[in-house]
Amino acid sequence: MRLGIDVGGTxxxxxxxxxxxxxxxxxxxxxxxxxxxxxxxxxQVMSRHQAGEVDAVMIGTTHFTNAVxxxxxxxxxxxxxxxxxxxxxxPPMVDWPExxxxxxxxxxxxxxxxxxxxxxxxxxxxxAELIRVAEEIGRKGIRSIAISSVFxxxxxxxxxxxxxxxxxxxxxxxxxxxxxxxxxxxxxxxNATVLNACLxxxxxxxxQAFQGAIGSAGIxxxxxxxxxxxxxxxxxxxxxxxxxTFASGPTNSMRGAAxxxxxxxxxxxxxxxxxxxxxxxxxxxxxxxxxxxxxAEVRTNFRMPDVYSFGIxxxxxxRSDGALxxxxxxxGYELPTRALCFGGQxxxxxxxxxxxxxxDVGNPALVRHLDRELVRRCLNLIQARVxxxxxRMRTSAAPIPVVVVGGGSILLGDRLPGASVLxxxxxFAVANAIGAAIAQVGGEVDQVFTLGxxxxxxxxxxxxxxxxxxxxxxxxxxxxxxxxxxxxxPLSYLPGNAVRVRVKAVGDLRLEAKHLATGG
Amino acid sequence: xxxVGESDxxxxxxxxxxxxxxxxxxxxxxxxxxxxxxxxxxxxxxVDASEVDDSALxxxxxxxxxxxxxxxxxxRGDELIKAFTTLERYLGRTATHTVSIEAGGMxxxxxxxxxxxxxxxxxxxxxxxxxxxxxxxVTPTLYGIRASPMVLADEKGNTVLISAVDNYWTExxxxxxxxxxxxxxxxxxxxxxxxxxxxxxxxxxxxxxQELGRVLRDxxxxxxxxxxxxxxxxxxxxxxxxxxxxxxxxxxxxxxxGSARVEGFDADTGAFLELQFQNEYLVAVREGDVVVSVPDxxxxxxxxxxxxxxxxxxxxxxxxxxxxxPCDSRWRTTAGLELVGPxxxxxxxxYTPLESLGMGxxxxxx
Numbered sequence: 001m002r003l004g005i006d007v008g009g010t011x012x013x014x015x016x017x018x019x020x021x022x023x024x025x026x027x028x029x030x031x032x033x034x035x036x037x038x039x040x041x042x043x044q045v046m047s048r049h050q051a052g053e054v055d056a057v058m059i060g061t062t063h064f065t066n067a068v069x070x071x072x073x074x075x076x077x078x079x080x081x082x083x084x085x086x087x088x089x090x091p092p093m094v095d096w097p098e099x100x101x102x103x104x105x106x107x108x109x110x111x112x113x114x115x116x117x118x119x120x121x122x123x124x125x126x127x128a129e130l131i132r133v134a135e136e137i138g139r140k141g142i143r144s145i146a147i148s149s150v151f152x153x154x155x156x157x158x159x160x161x162x163x164x165x166x167x168x169x170x171x172x173x174x175x176x177x178x179x180x181x182x183x184x185x186x187x188x189x190x191n192a193t194v195l196n197a198c199l200x201x202x203x204x205x206x207x208q209a210f211q212g213a214i215g216s217a218g219i220x221x222x223x224x225x226x227x228x229x230x231x232x233x234x235x236x237x238x239x240x241x242x243x244x245t246f247a248s249g250p251t252n253s254m255r256g257a258a259x260x261x262x263x264x265x266x267x268x269x270x271x272x273x274x275x276x277x278x279x280x281x282x283x284x285x286x287x288x289x290x291x292x293x294x295x296a297e298v299r300t301n302f303r304m305p306d307v308y309s310f311g312i313x314x315x316x317x318x319r320s321d322g323a324l325x326x327x328x329x330x331x332g333y334e335l336p337t338r339a340l341c342f343g344g345q346x347x348x349x350x351x352x353x354x355x356x357x358x359x360d361v362g363n364p365a366l367v368r369h370l371d372r373e374l375v376r377r378c379l380n381l382i383q384a385r386v387x388x389x390x391x392r393m394r395t396s397a398a399p400i401p402v403v404v405v406g407g408g409s410i411l412l413g414d415r416l417p418g419a420s421v422l423x424x425x426x427x428f429a430v431a432n433a434i435g436a437a438i439a440q441v442g443g444e445v446d447q448v449f450t451l452g453x454x455x456x457x458x459x460x461x462x463x464x465x466x467x468x469x470x471x472x473x474x475x476x477x478x479x480x481x482x483x484x485x486x487x488x489x490p491l492s493y494l495p496g497n498a499v500r501v502r503v504k505a506v507g508d509l510r511l512e513a514k515h516l517a518t519g520g
Numbered sequence: 521x522x523x524v525g526e527s528d529x530x531x532x533x534x535x536x537x538x539x540x541x542x543x544x545x546x547x548x549x550x551x552x553x554x555x556x557x558x559x560x561x562x563x564x565x566x567v568d569a570s571e572v573d574d575s576a577l578x579x580x581x582x583x584x585x586x587x588x589x590x591x592x593x594x595x596r597g598d599e600l601i602k603a604f605t606t607l608e609r610y611l612g613r614t615a616t617h618t619v620s621i622e623a624g625g626m627x628x629x630x631x632x633x634x635x636x637x638x639x640x641x642x643x644x645x646x647x648x649x650x651x652x653x654x655x656x657x658v659t660p661t662l663y664g665i666r667a668s669p670m671v672l673a674d675e676k677g678n679t680v681l682i683s684a685v686d687n688y689w690t691e692x693x694x695x696x697x698x699x700x701x702x703x704x705x706x707x708x709x710x711x712x713x714x715x716x717x718x719x720x721x722x723x724x725x726x727x728x729x730q731e732l733g734r735v736l737r738d739x740x741x742x743x744x745x746x747x748x749x750x751x752x753x754x755x756x757x758x759x760x761x762x763x764x765x766x767x768x769x770x771x772x773x774x775x776x777x778g779s780a781r782v783e784g785f786d787a788d789t790g791a792f793l794e795l796q797f798q799n800e801y802l803v804a805v806r807e808g809d810v811v812v813s814v815p816d817x818x819x820x821x822x823x824x825x826x827x828x829x830x831x832x833x834x835x836x837x838x839x840x841x842x843x844x845x846p847c848d849s850r851w852r853t854t855a856g857l858e859l860v861g862p863x864x865x866x867x868x869x870x871y872t873p874l875e876s877l878g879m880g881x882x883x884x885x886x
Binding site: 086087089116117118120122123151185186187292388391393394448498500 | 553586595763836
């Protein structure tokens with residue numbers, strides 16, 4: 001069985017799953033030390049089961065995101081960029097907020113190395129130069145280094161070489177390589193790498209605490225952490241690349257909700273009190289955002305799920321003087337005191353839903369006086385906004401199934417334009433933990449190919465093979481690995497037919513022999 | 521004369537991306553580079569074309585190559601200065617001003633760095649009034665002005681001087697050298713006299729870009745409609761509002777070509793608009809009728825925020841407003857259309873000025 005745990009800012013949830021079935025679930029408050037909350041949650045789901053029945057433990061956490069947002073528990077970090085003589089005009093951390101720059105110390109070095117778009121070297125790596133940098137880093141007592149190199153997503157050899165030079169000069173230092181973290185776009189990829197590097201100590205402590213919590217429950221099974229693209233990473237990888245957990249929360253929530261409905265390709269809409277979030281899943285995975293994503297005011301380009309938010313929720317204020325409007329103003333958490341149906345003075349979206357008989361919340365008598373026509377128009381407006389948001393996120397014109405979750409989901413009736421079906425899953429309260437438990441293992445490629453003599457198909461095939469290899473290396477069962485996403489975009493203003501290819505492959509986690517032996 | 525400081529660059533970069541008609545590079549990098557230079561060397565003096573002395577020497581500078589590559593191999597910082605001063609040495613004269621070659625997210629702000637480092641003013645003008653993909657596609661070409669002598673420089677210290685028989689050859693040679701230099705190069709070209717600046721360039725585009733950026737920012741802050749604000753300022757037309765339902769891309773003769781199909785809503789419900797692009801948006805066709813074509817500006821904006829959307833990023837689901845705006849009148853002459861008209865880009869259509877075209881409801885176009 002798989003044990004999925006979601007450590008959120010407020011609650012820690014756990015589910016025990018046997019195949020596709022949820023065997024047990026628990027929800028407890030997250031504790032300041034994180035560990036005791038996990039121990040409590042595990043205790044609850046395992047109350048009727050043996051520790052030996054657990055084959056793997058998957059944890060999704062917002063711990064690292066919160067550390068960066070709050071600028072707490074971050075290490076002093078050195079940034080070594082390879083690309084001289086290019087790139088000097090925009091040094092590492094050039095556009096960072098002062099608060100984080102201070103927290104990390106702003107120790108930046110630009111050295112020789114880097115590649116051209118077609119694989120030529122910009123300049124050769126200079127080990128002597130790197131050793132001088134290592135000496136200075138050593139003198140400053142810095143224990144974590146982020147390494148970036150121009151066009152390293154095409155060729156990561158310089159980052160790896162520089163990493164080994166620096167770590168032999170500075171034994172025990174933590175090295176983070178940009179080619180392992182982000183895509184094309186040097187500043188954004190490097191930024192993500194620096195965020196990763198400053199979290200390495202916290203990652204060690206956190207992973208250790210997670211392992212301690214599982215161990216104290218008597219569970220002796222491998223631990224995995226959820227990544228933001230909906231796949232898993234093993235503990236060793238998580239220690240080295242904690243940044244990959246950023247935004248795994250919304251991903252797990254979407255995947256968990258979809259799983260509960262049995263859908264692989266769908267839109268998932270989470271209607272909250274003030275805003276709603278829409279995302280889409282393709283083959284069960286969220287589509288990654290194609291534009292830069294800001295993380296605590298730092299521009300990054302890693303695989304964040306593409307989520308569209310808009311200002312409609314259960315607490316949205318309805319205005320009928322002049323043109324009818326619902327939101328973006330909201331009574332938010334004050335809904336239970338300010339909404340009409342709770343005896344308040346403010347007409348909210350929830351009141352409209354109650355008046356229309358869509359929901360049984362508060363006192364329906366308090367909204368019975370509402371004008372039928374107004375109620376009808378409000379609901380139409382809400383439905384149109386939601387439909388528009390779903391429409392925006394779809395990747396083809398065909399109607400798709402829509403999964404609705406969240407407290408504000410009462411605002412929608414049974415149908416939605418553009419939706420082939422509208423589904424409301426049960427057990428949504430622990431969707432994040434389910435999302436963690438069902439996760440697979442993946443591999444990705446994002447590379448520029450120069451098509452001199454090489455056909456586009458050959459380039460795409462080569463990228464596919466690399467992605468599959470990476471998935472298997474990450475722990476996927478080779479028999480189950482499938483390519484789930486292929487995208488190729490020609491580069492503009494560039495003769496010579498260069499094309500950028502992105503491929504993603506995923507497969508089921510290869511479970512330990514004991515699992516196979518017992519046939520569980 | 522006025523001064524452009526760090527905070528003004530935000531507006532200029534965004535506004536220039538509007539004028540970039542889907543091409544012209546990343547406003548984010550353009551902005552960062554210009555701000556970095558201004559932080560080091562101080563604000564930039566910007567002058568109107570009318571303030572430029574007849575005997576002045578004004579040199580255009582720009583970045584050439586693939587925006588995707590520029591975002592990876594960032595500049596060393598002195599390439600443009602090197603290209604610029606090498607051209608000065610060849611000409612045997614020191615430039616009095618610099619000027620943008622095009623209006624676009626990257627190249628509108630590129631000369632700001634040169635101006636502040638060399639402490640010379642930037643002329644508020646450019647040579648296209650929008651973005652185009654090739655070097656000869658500038659208004660000075662219409663007056664018989666040569667692009668060369670032209671200098672390309674890279675971060676390694678290489679400089680190449682081109683002296684070509686015409687501007688098509690300059691483009692061709694410069695494109696090959698750019699690829700050898702790693703698909704990006706810093707360039708200095710079109711050495712103009714003050715008289716030529718006044719006669720041949722499109723005036724006021726830096727100020728216009730700044731104003732467009734400010735209009736977008738202000739309208740958003742006031743919860744107004746940014747698209748209408750842009751249309752009003754450019755005296756353009758809102759041609760279509762809808763959702764992108766299909767994007768097809770292909771590489772042909774070294775250019776990223778493609779088309780996007782937009783399904784209309786509101787007044788355009790039931791109709792489709794096809795946007796054809798090659799780095800920039802070049803032709804918009806509604807139900808078989810051309811509603812705007814190059815050289816007029818085809819500007820695609822995010823319907824809600826007014827943010828300009830480039831041809832690299834446009835994809836399924838984007839809700840867009842397609843806006844047409846008149847190009848500089850010189851592009852509408854026979855010589856202008858030969859240089860940048862629809863046929864040059866391979867579209868078998870006659871150019872009709874935006875103002876004379878129907879909105880696609882009746883008649884209009886070919």
